[in-house]
Amino acid sequence: MSSSPAVSISNLTFSHTPPGNPNAAVVALKDVSFHLSPRSITLLIGGNGAGKSTLLYILAGKRLIQHGKVDVFGKDVFKDFPPNLIYLGTEWAMNAGVRRDIVVSDFLNSVGGYRHKERRDRLLDILDIDLDWHMHAISDGERRRVQLCMGLMGEWDLLLLDEVTVDLDVLVRDSLLRFLKGETISRGATIVYATHIFDGLNDFPTHIAHMRDGYFVLNPTPWPLNPSDVADSQIIFKSGPSLHAIALHWLASDRAFRTKEEKEGRRVKTRGPRNHITSGDVDRESFYKKYIYVHQNPHMSTDTMVSQI
Template sequence: MADSKAIDVVDLDFGYAKLHGLDPVPVLQGVNLTLARGSRCLLIGANGAGKSTLLQILAGKRLTRSNARVLGNEVFFNTPQGVTYLGTEWATNPVVRSDLEVSHFLDSVGGYRYKERRDKLLDILDVDLSWHMHQVSDGERRRVQIVSGLMAPWDLLLLDEVTVDLDVLVRSRLLDWLAEETTTRGATVLYATHIFDGLDQWPTHLCHLQLGSTLPPSPMPWPLPASLAADLLPEEVLTRMDDPNRRGSRLLEVALHWLVVDRRERVDREIAESGREKRGAQEANISSEAFYRKYDYSH
């Protein structure tokens, strides 16, 4: 019997090794995330919070001996079939920027084996098989990546910001299809994004990753039950969520609040560790005005 858990991460720690035998730099600490098959979970956190690292670990791309399992198997030493990872680094590969026709590229990665799913994705993502990869826009190249990555059936999909280049229509059609995959096949999606409008009805769960750690409960159901929302969110955020004239979706209001809290926590840590905030304009050594004047060659 298949494991009912698509993702089962308990107290995951991870750090990048430093040279000369020094201690590793911690990136993830005490990460917890358990998702049942069929879930659609948004991974929310600021830039640098560790979202990409967590997705890469779950895809079996980084060695860790912490307790992390996907589809019932260890993520690195026994990575199961059926795990698909799509990240932004694909677009920097020189091969996918060469004079390569899309039809030939898709055949080279097995498109002929999955004709029905391939053709469905070609329609959803509005891809022209006669495109040449070196001539298309970043958004069109991203569409080809998604077709190539999703045409083989998958059980767990790990998405790292790959929809950022898509136009609103194509993104909406893709997300509708992903939701259909989770309901009809019991597949699971963990999706890191900073674009929240239009997503209110899409996720079944949220996961808040702050400075490398998940904040409990992880994951949390979406929409948030009233009692949980009252515990997690201040009154002004709850009021904005119910305001029909709010600036965006209910989900956007939650994400904005979390990011404000995350920034405040980061600044407090920096001040505690070094006595100052590290980001932004600095008065130490040279002011920003003097710096730019130094490199002003107009006079």
């Protein structure tokens, strides 16, 4: 593998149009530029809607960009897609096709498991998978383990993870993270990982980044952070440089930033309780007061109420 950047993004801006409103473009990423070196593990930190998933989708070649340049191992990800790139996201386990009555051993062989027997067997042990499981009869967490085994058993060079460890128990997750870290050390692989679970991650990333509203408040920066790398360093490092404490502070500051913009009239307030009543609100309230069972029988349980509708 060359010493050139594993990922190179320059002046990336990406917009999408919400369903049913083609004239209202939403800017999901704003002027993003950074480089990631081989062997790095970058943790993306940001609230829901910050742009993490959009960025990973673009890196995986799943979203065509309107402005900027995205290269993976020196290749334009849209014109010359690198075969050594793996994207693993949460939507896979919800696909009806992987919830059919398929034996796990047959499923893995159908996607080439027999070609990667040594790595496949190692992952079967790490992820604690039973080859006799049937895909339709296992839990979401077990199905997620099968997805990870399927995606990781080849020798990938860039791995994009989008919340894909959310269903794993703590033991399997820890074993998986150790395996992934070893891949970056022994093979020079690169990982970009978006998650909201920060426990047990202090020794995992080589870089962390802070995303807010589609832009990078902090570009990928070596971890552990130096106080000089970030604003509010005295607050962040007061309880020690833990990822959980830093993520908590950053997400709280993101919410405070949004609230300040709403009060100053630079952003329309759409979240939380509404302080004004529209005609639509009145109509809905009148309907529910008239028809919902709970108003007719305040002592009725929610389960009973739903079962009678």
